[in-house]
Amino acid sequence: MEHYHMNLNLKVWRQKNSNTKGDFKTYQVKNISSEMSFLEMFDVLNEQLISEGEEPVAFDHDCREGICGMCSMYINGKPHGPWQANTTCQLHMRAFKDGDTIVVEPWRANAFPVIKDLTVDRTSFDRIIQAGGYISVNTGNAVDGNALPINKDNADNSFAAAMCIGCGACVAACKNSSAMLFLSAKVSHLALLPQGEPERKTRVLNMVAQMDKEGFGACTNTGACEATCPKEISLTNIARLNAEYLSASLSAEK
Amino acid sequence: MLNAKIPTGPLENKWAEYKGHCKLVNPANKRKLEVIVVGTGLAGASAAASLGELGYKVKAFCFQDSPRRAHSIAAQGGINAAKNYQNDGDSVFRLFYDTIKGGDYRAREANVHRLAEVSANIIDQCVAQGVPFAREYGGLLSNRSFGGTQVQRTFYAAGQTGQQLLIGAYQALERQVALGNVTMYSRHEMLEVVTIDGKARGIIARDLVSGKLERHFGHAVLLCSGGYGNVFYLSTNAMGSNVTAAWKAHKKGAAFANPCFTQIHPTCIPVSGDHQSKLTLMSESLRNDGRIWVPKKQNDTRKATDIPEEERDYYLERRYPAFGNLVPRDVASRAAKERCDAGYGVGSSKQAVYLDYADAILRYGKIEAGKQGKVNASQEEIIALGKEVVKAKYGNLFDMYEKITGENPYEVPMRIYPAVHYTMGGLWVDYELQTTVPGLYALGEANFSDHGANRLGASALMQGLADGYFVIPYTLGNYLADEIYNKSIETSHPAFEEAEKAVSDRIHQLMSIKGKQSVESFHKRLGKIMWDKCGMARNKEGLEQAIKEIQALKKEFWSDVRIPGEINEMNTELDKANRVADFIELGELMCIDALNRNESCGGHFREEFQTPDGEALRDDAGYMYVAAWEFKGEHQWDLLKETLNYDVIKPTQRNYK
């Protein structure tokens, strides 16, 4: 892989705080190495802004190895940028070429209000988990880990759903700002395990109710979420959630 | 001399004895007691959830936007537990023994034994929470082996064990939030510990969105804020990982133990240039099949594939014919550094060595061809078959490497270099995990207690969860039982006022410097000093120099740092400045500690103290103690010692040759 350097035009969303209106600002960055990560390119931009006496661009990031789910940039019309199964922090500059213009926006959804620049508030996801995304077991109550054998397929599918990093790219990608992929990943993760069985029905009903309350849209199965998910969480989980919801609501006592 | 308050009696009975006799708090009183938990990684989230379940009023703080982001999430390999599911001779004692030996006999026996005892409960607890551990076809839990042990005791969830365990703890925590037992403060950073009459009574936290300072009272304060590897600027830690909470506690009286014990992991993706912001770990398992080499010629600029076999130096195989590429982490790391420093490094930065899979591909290809009965398989066919086998074993790691470097590791050798990824040192704690400040506790990587001078793989997750789920619920009760007579203190108390003013003054001072250099540039310079002089190998001269350089850097920082923006708004530069200011002070203490310890042990390698063949040379007579440093004033620390007594294990020289 040949390394090269490039000059870029960046169109970045700037917004002082949640109460003010934002707009795009254009910046030039020079001599960007193709080996940099996208966020390192933003580090360069920020150092440049600081040296010019301007405020750096605020953006969420932490682990920078694609697992914490904090980074959240909408790059050239795609959450996490052009690569498949990838987070913003793992996107590298060899995805771009000299002279490119890159438009960077925050996640857009009413349930994810902008806090500042490219930083959004995703606590709505935490509240969805609070509504039932857990197994009610107090510390110290557990039986032996091998007491309940779990069918390997179920364990594997549960793990595949549990890989969700809660970044919110699914919401950002969805034309309806729906959180169904996130929600269904958690419901599937727990519904596929025998430990999740006792709360299976209340969990799905309460979590859907909370999702609606937070102001996420309804799912129309377009598949945009699956296509942009850095962990390739499958759309199948949404269908499984629908089945869980239907069976839970039809079999409710009251 | 520090008193670790280790229960008397035989080692294997200590924890049971303690639990049987520690004081309890009745449920009605628990409701009146408030506990503050700083940090929501494995230790913090599990502690906050467990204490909430018990009925305490808990306030949990994290600087990220959600507790699920904590860097425990990045742990790949697995979690150890003495379950002996494999019937291969594992036991609590063996896990205890391996951990003490791995720590190069610088850990406390009683703590480590307790850790081994509760390790099995952790797995049960996590399974009950719905952590999807890997399973066999029969539906039972799967294990794999890990470095430094002879048994299979590591439980895992693909390469994302840390993520799955953290999500389990996070879910338990969110359940307590929903039940009203825990109040969660995300995007909050703890900036001061409040002490009243010598006891920890609360914290001052900054709301990172509004920039406002908040006062929070607690009958006890738990610091679960992780390690300080970011003092090196480049590490496998998350960007936000910081020492601030622990450092504030230290400056309020909590002793800081063994700060110089840092672990350097040999197989990381190397630095690609000055822009580099963090490093990514590649699982150690790659060394099982890969061969490590550098060119025999200095500054060789040829492509790896153009360098003929006879011009390659397989330096680990050459220097350590018995262990070859499988020498322990610290040895592999130091050997790579030695080659690169001598000018044999590869890649554009010249700070890397090759990890080559060409031989493994051929070897596996031949086996596979044999299995399939292809007697006259061509070289191409064999390579293709071999690649398939390697892909099945290491595919996800190879993919990650390609994503970051843009190079195809099936075709060209990978480049690797050692990187900082864990800190064994931390706040000194006694058997109850209490620091030297009453009511102030430290859990997980933030404390020093269990790993001695070197941590074994798959032990960090175990320790974080042991502390949070199974230790602190007992030991905290023992302290809080006496606190039921003390009502919550109003945050208008002068101690809170004073603490908030100190924080506010410092922030205003930082903002008023209005210098020329960015926070990042100072952090990079600190990292370079630390890496060069207090990194993989240290010596007296370098450490003395480093101390001077860091003191000068501190002065420069406080007179020339530039922080744009305002105080009362989201200001990521100000957040960073607060952290870097503390890292600079910590860096000095690390060098002082490294200078004090005139021996080599585990992750601490003093060049003056090595065996003739380059192995770490311990000095048990002189240094079998925990060096806990008490803050006395700027650039001044007192050394407090905790002598380590080995009642059960007899320390020997680690010999891996």
Added chain:
Amino acid sequence: MTWKQVFTSSVGKKLVMGLTGISLVLFLIVHAGINACVFADMVDPNENGEMFNKAAHFMGSTVLIRIMEIGLFAGIILHIFQGYLLTLENKQKRSVGYAVTYTDGSKWYSRSMGLLGTLILIFLVLHLYHFWVSARFTHEGLAPVTYNGVEMHNMFALMQATFTEWWVIGVYTAGCISLAYHLAHGFQSAFRTLGVHNKRYTTLLTTVGYAYSIIITLAFIFMPLSFKLGWIG
């Protein structure tokens, strides 16, 4: 959990869309089947739509089917209203839009169900005006025809008369193509919404869905075209 909650949550609203959608899918099979009777005329030039007229008469005069027709209309209306409501509500969940919209991850028609539905609705109004209104109420342009002593409407003749103008053929063709795309997404989406998640069924349903959309649409387009080109009648 009240029944109201079941059908008014975001998942519940989709359930309504899916259930009504699937009932419309079934209806289209019947509709296309009955209409296909006009092709009997192609086989036997003296047939003159007898088979079709009889089938239409059966549909119009059987009480049970007339009751089902009420259900069908209820379903169509629910599907339309709920569809518009959902589209509107979903749009409101993002007050500030993107400068660059994300289009790679999904098919255009899956994102345009509201638009396609509207096109179908326009076509439907014309279509109902042409046939259903006259058959049921006005009887405009409907001559009586008698087979074996039973008098009935000559729907075949009405079709022949209707499909003479090219613009009508054009509107019908456009309506049918909109329907094809609407179904291409709607068919499999409806089953997903109803909770079908096993891979063996989702794969099957996706394939069946595409086949269904194409076959039904071609069958419908072929009729007006055949009349216009004189292949029938």
